[in-house]
Amino acid sequence: MDYEPAKNCSLCGKKAPRWISWSPANPGRRYYSCVEAQHGFVEWHDGPTTPFLRDFLGDLQNKVWMLEEEATQLPTENDVAVLRKELEKKTVVISEIVARCEKKVESQMYKSMIYALILFLAGFVAGMILS
Secondary structure (H helix, E strand, O other): OOOOOOOEOOOOOOEOOEEEOOOOOOOOOEEEEOOOHHHOOEEEOOOOOOHHHHHHHHHHHHHHHHHHHHHHOOOOHHHHHHHHHHHHHHHHHHHHHHHHHHHHHHHHHHHHHHHHHHHHHHHHHHHHHHO
């Protein structure tokens, strides 16, 4: 309530705090109001706003609310840490699977080479017998 000159309630004499209205009719307009609501003391600090300014401030307020809602849905630092740990675990599992696949491919390659050698030898022996 640090402002000068002071605005005091006409009923209790207390200094009235300065507020900012966000009503559709007076968005962004500053006013003074007694802390004792039943006193009904209200005095405007600013003059009336124009229709353009009312629409503009209303649109800005809606955008702020939308961004605040989006911000609540962003992951927290704790969420990121948990996701990072899960990613590390899955990376280890994937590395193990890749290693097993590489061993299988190597094993299949050796089997294919052995089958090719056996087929070559069988053909060689058959060729020797027939000639």
